Amino acid sequence: MSDFVELWIYLSATPLFGLTASLSVYVMAHTLYSRLNQTPIANPVLWSVIVLAGILHLTRTPYQTYFSGAQFIHFLLGPAVVALAWPLWERRVELKKRAPALIVAAIAGGLAAALSAVVMGYVLGLPDEVLRSLAPKSVTAPVAMGVAERIGGIPALAAVFAVITGMIGALSAKYLFDRIGIHSPAVRGFALGTASHGIGAARAMQVHPDAGAYAGLALGIQVIVASLSLPLIARLF
């Protein structure tokens, strides 16, 4: 038994632990998600995060130790953003034709999400740094952190808000769109990607190829719209 404990202490202190745990828990969560016909509440990110946080809590493993392994997965977010160039290029013909409508919708939706969050937060008396960290919440986490830093928010808090926003979108979009009668997969995907960035796009990619492509596109456009517009708007306040 003490051998086992020693072995565990050794293993849990190496980067191998964080990487193995993340990957295997995610694979299991994803299998369950597929079995349950991809019902939003079975979202693999949500359940992986809950299970992993539970494991870390029970084994008293510090986040830093876990992250020493998980950082190899985390690192791929940067290349994933660069790789979004491909779906953009792939749809360049469609994009050119629909560009004005898509850009108008992306700006309207992105600003509606950012401004409504800031205004509601302001009315409810949230502190200034929190409001500035709320503004980029609809952009993919690494970009949200960069934008938050630039406009006087807290990068870690912005990442927290972006991830929660992504989860909210991934979990509720289906019911929201059904309720307001939006049925086109392209429109649903684009709206989900605009408001809920990568986590929303990841959900859309699993549901319908058109929804996935448009969500990826929306994510890319939102990165440009938000990183251009938010610093300019923030300068006014």
Place this chain on the structure above:
Amino acid sequence: MTALKGFAWVLIFQCAGEIIAQVVSGLWPGPVIGMLMLALALAWPPLREPVASAANALLPHLSLLFVPVGVGVLLHTDLIMLAGWTLLAVLTLSTWIGMVVTALVLRALWQRSSQGETDE
């Protein structure tokens, strides 16, 4: 090998993006600049197959990439609990507002343009 070659290209464009972001210290983060440059560079045919293969390997697992950050978020509940349910309500409502506005604007614009096409 094709995917690996594509991944190398992706990393090269990310590096270039990071360098430009450092030098210009403009508005966009390095990976975003890298994405835009790569989207333009894909006009060069030899890039396409490798980059497509790398993107198709990477992007379907986009949700996995958010797991480490997500765990960090859940472990920093103290940060969220500062404002607690207020903050969660703000995040939820603003996300719904963003989705509804995007969807309704896009549907309205597409309906108008498709009507325009049938009128002609």
